[in-house]
Structures are given as structure tokens and as C-alpha cells.
Amino acid sequence: MRLPDFLRLLFKGPTPKMMAAQLRQPSGMMAKKVGERMNAANRYLYEATWRALQLRDGMSVLEIGFGNGLFFPELAAKAKDLKLTGLDFSLAMMKEAKTRNTELVKHGTLALHFGSSDRMPFADASFDRVYCINVVYFWEDPATHLREVKRVLKPGGQFVAALRTKATMETMAFTRYGFTKYDQAEWEAVLRTNGFNTIHTERLQEPEIEFEGGHYTPESLVVTAG
Numbered sequence: 001m002r003l004p005d006f007l008r009l010l011f012k013g014p015t016p017k018m019m020a021a022q023l024r025q026p027s028g029m030m031a032k033k034v035g036e037r038m039n040a041a042n043r044y045l046y047e048a049t050w051r052a053l054q055l056r057d058g059m060s061v062l063e064i065g066f067g068n069g070l071f072f073p074e075l076a077a078k079a080k081d082l083k084l085t086g087l088d089f090s091l092a093m094m095k096e097a098k099t100r101n102t103e104l105v106k107h108g109t110l111a112l113h114f115g116s117s118d119r120m121p122f123a124d125a126s127f128d129r130v131y132c133i134n135v136v137y138f139w140e141d142p143a144t145h146l147r148e149v150k151r152v153l154k155p156g157g158q159f160v161a162a163l164r165t166k167a168t169m170e171t172m173a174f175t176r177y178g179f180t181k182y183d184q185a186e187w188e189a190v191l192r193t194n195g196f197n198t199i200h201t202e203r204l205q206e207p208e209i210e211f212e213g214g215h216y217t218p219e220s221l222v223v224t225a226g
Contacts, residue, residue: 020177024138026067026090035068035096038134044206045133045162046071048222052160052202053129055079062087062152064117064132069097076109084110085127087117118144122152131160136187137169137179146194158226159196163187165203168218184221196225 014022014030026034053061057080066072066086076082084104088094094114104110115121117132118141130149139145149159166181175181182190188198204220 016174017177019174020179023134023174024178026092028092032068032092032096035070035093038067039070041209042067042133043071044204045220045222046074048202048204048220049131049133049160049162050075050078052200052222052224053078053131053158055082055129057081059083059128060126060154061085062122062127062130064088064130064149065135066097066112067093069093069100069112072097072101072104072110076104082109085122086110086112087115087120088112089114089116118148120148120152124151125154125157126152128154128157129160130157131162133162134164136161136163137175137181139180142180142190143194146191146196150195153226156226158199158224160222160224161187162220162222165219165221168216168220171216172214182221184223187221187223191223191225199224199226 022030022034023038055061055078059079060083061075062085064087066088069086072084072086076084086097088097091114094112097112098105101110105112113121130153136142153159163182166183169175169179169181184201184203188201191198202222204222206218206220208215208217
């Protein structure tokens with residue numbers, strides 16, 4: 001980090017552009033706090049996404065962009081003998097998640113991988129369910145990521161993406177930097193263009209959240225496709 005950026009961060013906090021970069025790929029001295037804030041802001045979306053997954057015993061499940069891994073123990077308890085996998089391209093978050101989930105990893109319930117979802121290190125037809133929460137904004141070419149999602153899904157598998165609506169995202173200053181925003185019709189069109197059929201979209205009015213000094217009442221989408 002350049003000295004002017006460090007001093008600005010130290011005395012005034014992150015700029016919206018800094019925060020956008022951290023949300024995309026947490027790193028450095030801000031990573032731990034960013035992970036914690038994402039957990040607080042996203043808990044409601046996690047619970048809604050897990051409902052949409054309709055998990056059954058023995059399923060294999062991939063989360064793209066798992067952050068610091070706080071929610072894996074809760075997910076593991078949703079059904080018996082789940083095989084959980086996480087993929088994230090933040091080394092800082094990988095380290096945090098491994099520390100938090102040593103028992104799950106040790107017992108073979110959870111496997112964590114570093115990498116990007118446009119080049120996933122998994123065999124074809126590996127997962128019954130793939131999901132991501134507040135990730136699709138950062139896919140510069142959604143087609144490459146969705147092609148990989150389809151490749152690693154088993155026949156009949158489902159992909160669940162949770163995202164906040166374009167109208168909600170536009171109220172947050174940091175989303176001016178590197179975010180692609182979607183309303184419901186736009187995201188469903190992206191899925192259809194890339195070979196998915198939209199099965200169900202749930203619109204959610206979330207409880208108020210506080211993030212970086214602002215207070216928001218987000219509207220979100222949980223979109224299940226296969």
C-alpha cells in the first residue's frame with residue numbers, strides 16, 4: 001500500500017474505491033475487518049440461500065467466495081454427511097477460513113481451495129449444489145464463470161446466486177467501482193443466455209444493516225437455476 005493511501009486509511013478510513021477493492025478480494029491489513037463486516041451484512045442472505053438449496057443427506061455442495069468461512073459449521077449441520085467445498089481467490093480469507101474450520105477440514109467434511117470460479121479446480125459433475133452470495137457483481141465476463149458452474153454441477157444439480165438488487169446497490173457509494181449491478185430480469189437473462197433455466201426467484205426485503213457508517217434496508221434476490 002502506498003504511503004498516502006496508508007495515511008488516509010489510518011486517519012479517515014477507507015475510500016469507497018478502497019472498500020470496493022476489498023470486497024472483491026480482501027487483502028492486507030483490512031482483510032480481517034472486511035471479512036467480519038461481510039459476515040454481519042450477509043447473515044440474512046446466507047439463511048435464505050440455505051433454504052433455497054433444499055439440502056438432503058449426503059449432498060456435495062460448493063460455495064464460491066466463502067470469505068472467512070464463519071458459516072460453514074452451520075451449513076454442515078443442515079443435513080447428514082454433507083460434503084462441503086469452498087473456493088475463494090483471497091489468500092487472506094483462505095487463511096482465516098482454515099483457522100476457523102480446522103475440525104471440519106480434519107474430519108473430511110470441508111475442503112477449501114484457492115482459485116477463481118472461471119477456472120475451477122474440480123472435475124466435471126462434482127456437485128449437487130453450487131452457490132454464491134454477493135459474488136456475481138465481480139464477474140467481468142459472467143459467461144466464463146457460469147460455464148464452469150454448469151461443468152461442475154451434476155446432472156439435475158442446481159446453482160443458487162444471492163445478490164442485492166440494482167436499486168439497492170446504487171445507494172452504496174462503493175458500488176461505483178468495479179460492480180456490475182443487476183435487477184431481477186437482467187440476472188435471469190444472463191442465466192438463460194448461458195444455458196440455465198430459472199427455476200425460482202425469491203425477492204427479499206432484508207432487515208436494516210449498517211455498513212461503513214451507512215444504514216441500508218436492502219432488497220435482495222435469491223435465484224435458483226439449473
